[in-house]
Amino acid sequence: MTAELLAGIRVVEMTEVWAGPMAGSFLGDLGADVIKVESFPRNSMTRPLVAGLGAGEGEGPPYERSGIHHLSNRNKRNLTLNVRCESGAEALHRLLASADVFFEGYSAGTVERIGFGWDVLRARHPRLSYIAMPGWGAEGPYRGYVTLGSGLDSASGHTAVRGYPDRPMEDTPPIYHSDATGALTLVFAAITALLRREQTGEGSSVDLSQIEAMTWQLPGLFAEWTMNRRLPERLGNRDPHIVPHGCYRAAGGEAGPDDSWVVLAAEDDRQWAALASAAGNPEWAADGHPWATVPGRLGARDAIDGALREFAQSDTAEAIAERVQAAGAIAAPVIAPWSVLSDPQHAARQWLQTVEHPHAGVKVFAGFPWRIAPDASSWDRTCGLVGEHNAEVLGELGYSGPEIAALRQEGVIGEAYGEG
Template sequence: MPRLPLEGIRIVDITVVWAGPYACFLLAHLGAEVIRVESIKFFQPLTRGAIPRPPKAVVQRGQPPWIWGMPNRDPGQRPWNRFPMFNAHASNKKSMTVDLRVPKGKEILARLVKISDVVIENNVTETMDKLGITYDWLRSIKPDIIFVRMPALGSTGKYANYRLLGSMNEGVAGHNTLRGYPDMDPTAVTPIYAADAASGAGAAFAVLAALHYRRRTGKGQLIELPQIENFMPYLGQAILDYTMNGRIQRTIGNRHPWAIQGVYRCKGEDRWCAITIFNDEQFQKFCQATGHPEWATDPRFADAISRYKNHDELDKLIESWTILHTPYEVFHLLQRAGVPAGPVMDQRDAYNDPHLQARGFFQKAYQEDCGEHFYPGAPFTMSETPPSIRRGPVRLGEDNEYVYKTLLKVSDEEYQQLIEEGHIGMDLAPDVVA
């Protein structure tokens, strides 16, 4: 196997929930040695689970599936190793445990930082400040360290220490008011946590740039990626429309600001397809493909402006055709004609999609507390250094011996003492609650 691009780079991962762990997921797929710094004395909700030890009855009936969808709907003996959202981005990583809230724990972290290249965290700003884990402290240990901070709203300003999760990030960024149907208010919109994934990708990109800079200059640096600021460019059209035209965009459902677009009912129970028609050429192709050339000569649909004015009437005609076909029939027929279209998939469809299966996006991996399952791989391929799942989702504290004894050169006696002091373990302490 060829050497991966980031082989030899070690990353100290002090991240929580999704945004930070996803950044480390991407870097781990590029070959970096990512070591999660965790604790058996503290439980961060929504990182390795919603609660430390959920009752089986709660797991069996609980929603949503990304929280409660543990294998066989069973929490098992170590539910923190079976949490689906965590395991989706936990492959190719290592995990060690230490209590950073006590001086001994911080001393251990310092020893790890000294032999590492990057530290990444996405906690509330004051959390790291209270622990004394600052850029100045890290730089005093490793002058060329790269420190990535991913606060929700930045480390300065009046909102610096406000606590936001994905759904709040969407609200503050204005995303919620752009989604949903025109007759809905934002309370009816299901959160999709888009800012988390976007922030993870943005942070990984920033790390690559900082590593390149360090290779040229020998200098590390502090990277701050406020998740709101990272997400704002994804809403650029709406922001520009306001700054240039004074318009505040509102929800338009599945429609497009100027094209004919919708999600249409198809043959089968709760089956749908999405179709977009941008111009006259695509409309002509659509009418021919559907066997309705008369629609192309209807005065109501003579040009783009007329079609948009009569969007409701055209939608009814389109759905009178799609209802006779499955989503995949619509998809393939219109794609062959050169019209943008696609099936609306649920999780089952996406997981079993033959295209994704053929491309090897889902990869099989084993984890002792979960068994063997398919997991999402890297969202990119590389011809010379192909990424893959080299190791299944990491268990809490799985690599304690490697980190402490191999990397930090801890003696057997000191290792045993750290176990007794509650730093080292693979099971949460009995008194740990969310």
Template sequence: MMAESKGALDGLVVLDLSRILAGPTATQLLGDFGARVIKVENPKTGGDDTRSWGPNYALNPDGTRSDLSAYFMAANRNKQSIAVDLSTPEGQDTIRKLAARADVVIENYKPGGLKKYGLDHETMLAAHPGLVYCSISGYGQTGPNRSQPGYDLMAQGFGGIMSLTGDPDGAPMKVGVGIADVMCGMYACIGILAALRHRDATGEGQHIDLALVDAQMAWLINEGTNFLTSGKEPVRRGNAHPNIVPYEAFETADGWFLLAVGNDGQFARFCDAFGLQSLAEDDAYRTNLARIENREVLIPQIAATLAKLPKAEVLRRCQDALVPAGPINTVKEALTSDQAVARETVREVPAAVKGGHVKLLANPLKLSRTPVRYDLAPPRFGQDSDAVLKMLGEDD
């Protein structure tokens, strides 16, 4: 019988001083890979802000509302929760002792906010030169905006993505989830793993300075480089693509679907499948560059043809012609689809709540040797304080 595999980060200890979404996303990933994550929560506020971000909560066994909001559970599995008041000398001493045992410290206080407690990166790294210390803030540790608070919405607005999102004639629109926070958490996890690699090779820890706004501007990707290359300001295109045509949502006789024609061969096959061969043979549309230049004339012609056909027929023809196309699922349709079931996109994790478990979105990584672990459900506030303090040899 094969022994149960350990996580890739088994043995690492992460001291998590972060809250809300960016930092917790990073530490949840590290916990998924086997690290021991100790989440420090403020007893004065009842813990992480997102514990109170309803309206959806896991229920206690007696049917009352627990402190496990759906929002909190999205980014806090595989962690232990300890209640520590950083404003007290005793709390600061506890954090220092935990840091001495930790490989990684991650925090998202305002720049300089932990210095008054002696828990800032300079102080910590001086005491523990091998420590990897990651600071996440809205605008970074430097720059004229360094002292301003950072929320996902502010990052999306400042970083440019809202100017690209939404209907061309409508208002700028944020992405429907906290994508700036989540991507910042991804960058944080990558930076921490890189710093750990360096630490293991040299013994040197380091400070990681990461900003929500910096991360958001980094994933402007092609639209960012479109501007840098051309000097032209990108514009909102709704569901359309700035560099590929046709690549957007179209309405059929009984609903919407997505068409993603990625190259000229696919366009020719699409036209053949829908009796539009004349478009494929027209020099105005034969190449993607030509289609971009003439999209305002091309798209209405395609839309008029597709609007007469049922969605199932459109999808079947596209599939037969090897042209990328697909449905626009609701969240329920996506998470209950045969594909999601086959890929175990939703995981049930044992928890001391009504029903005995909570449902969580799975980590998408499928590692063959060190699979992702789902050992710990998102913790109740302070539930592991005794266990963590015993690790330090403290009785109370």
């Protein structure tokens, strides 16, 4: 079973893509009863209606086989609702009356327009904590802007300092780090709101700006400007204070003959002497050599990189790394993506999870970000089907069988896209 830290807590989630859904999964991992409310009849962005658009192999509709949707939607129950109609809105209010936390990930103002703003929630559900996680926050000139992780990546400045200095910035591929920071920040906010309710008896409203959560991940870069008036530069694999610090092409390895690389670094003179010895050139660290000191190495970065490129070409990435590590310096091969699945560290901790899904089949997914003794982390619920728990959840809220059937007939709920 999952951890039991949040056992007895009910969380209602209305989010899409990754940041919000992953936060819901984390809360479910901690033992909360997470009920994911999906829009109906419109499909979620990560539930493709056409095969090939993110849907893996398997039987059944494509929207039940999306990899990103499966990864970020474990340990939840699934309810579909058309909350824009009166009966759907009433069903959501009945659900929120039973909940402790409600969070949504739409642009600012969206839930207010459909009648679920904080003023309404506070009046009807005074013990409920509400968390909004719009990209830009609930206030300010950007409040209504819609964005995804790639937009936050750029706006935070992360894109500007990532990549190689000799390549155009537009060649830097986007990442979605902000989804991860947003997800974890929401977990902190939810637990904090629950603790506050223990003291006051009242719920809280949390305005979680994802761009602000992301920007907090870059304190050194902002300090470089605010304190030193220096714009951070793109350094590739280099470090401004450490030489050597780079990634060098090796003569083959597990990643293949043409794409094997090894990372080498030396933070101090002792590590540099070890690296020089492993490279067969102990004289690089001898007294009087221009590279023997930190200042000397900082001034000879290009020459040292050239020497280490030649050294890396003398053997496989794994052999180079093993030799340098044994000598006492920093080294590691750059592993191929598929090597994650066979990583001995993951295997020793049994981190990867094998999950069976009725439509996607048996798949291996990333595990949990923590271990909490004495509870054993587990994937109790695989990614739910569309509306899989409609009858179960609505029944808990007091709806009778005929009433649930009527909601289905009216298109308020459904178990497949295209029904409404």
